[in-house]
Amino acid sequence: MNWFKTAAAAAALTTLVAAPALAGENLDQIKSAGVIKIGTEGTYAPFTFHDKSGKLVGFDVEIGEAVAAKLGVKAEFIEGKWDGLIAGLDANRYDTVINQVGITEARKQKYDFSEPYIASKAVLIVKEGNEDIKSFDDLKGKTSAQSLSSNFGKIAEAAGAELVGTDGFDQSIQLVLTGRADATINDSLSFLDFKKQQPQAPVKVVAEKPDADYSGIIVRKGDADLVAAINKALAEIKADGTYKTISDKYFGQDVSK
Structure with a gap:
């Protein structure tokens, strides 16, 4: 057997030996440490x-803390910009990301998700007085302020918009307000919260996608035990009223459906 075959055989053996050891490993480490590390933006109100x-x-943040409590550990939040947030899972910077991460087929190929814990719709936001953009189709040839790798950014790009990269909702809205972008596609719940905080802000919703998007808690692929534990925790906080309390606090209604 030559060197290359020997090396290949050794690598294959290592893979076979290592794979079973991964089962439940992350969950065990989280419980042993007493902490679950959660990646999040910190710039995306009201989330x-x-x-x-x-x-x-x-x-x-409160959902993360409630889930952590059900796991018997504390939540430690590690902040980062959206465009690199999910990649932080690959670098083992944290155990999960809780940041309105939309459940998509593309993401499910590389990562695992909990059951959905919130539903929202994509809305098209422009400055008051803008009569050129009344629908998503009107974005063609216009500028749209977006987190480049977000679902909303992909919707804007598909509509033919030129993307202006931002760090999150707040910056996107500011670019629209200052005229540095024609529009932004963003979360309906974020917009409602923004208008609640700043009712005089001269921005408006001109279109809304009919279908709700669902977000989940995202973890590294193959982490079935951790996903199961998170799903159990989510079910428990819904059953005992914790979820409703948090949901009512931020939105005045149940936002899980």
């Missing part, structure tokens, strides 16, 4: 943002 005191708060 994950900093309040006036600088504290990280938001719907996703």
Whole structure:
């Protein structure tokens, strides 16, 4: 047997030996450490943002804390920009991402998701007085402020818009307000929260996608035990009223459907 065949055989053997050891490994490590590390933006109100005191708060933050409590551990949040957030899972920077991550077929090929925990719709937002954009089709040839790798960015790109990269919802809205972008496609729940906080802001929704998008808690592929534990925790916080309390606090209604 030559060197190349020997090396290949050794690599294959290593893979076979290593694979079973991965089962439940992450969940065991999380429980042993007493901490689940959660990747999040911190710039995406009302899901994950900093309040006036600088504290990280938001719907996703409280969901993460509630899930962690059901797992018997504490939540440790690690912030990062959206465009590199999911990739942080690959680099083992954290155990999961809780940041309105849409469940898509493309992502499911590389990562695992919990059951959906929130539903929202994509809306098209423009500045008051803009009469050129009234539908998603009107984005062709216009600029749209987006997190480049987000579902919303892909919708804008598919409509023919030129994307202006941003770090999240707040920056996207500011670019629309200042005229540096014609529009942004973003989350309906984020827009409702923004208008609640700043009712005089001269921006409006001109179109809405009919179908809801569902977000889940995303983990590395093959982490079935961790996914099962997270799903159990989500079911428990819905059953005991914790989810409703958090949902009512931020949206005034159940946003799981």
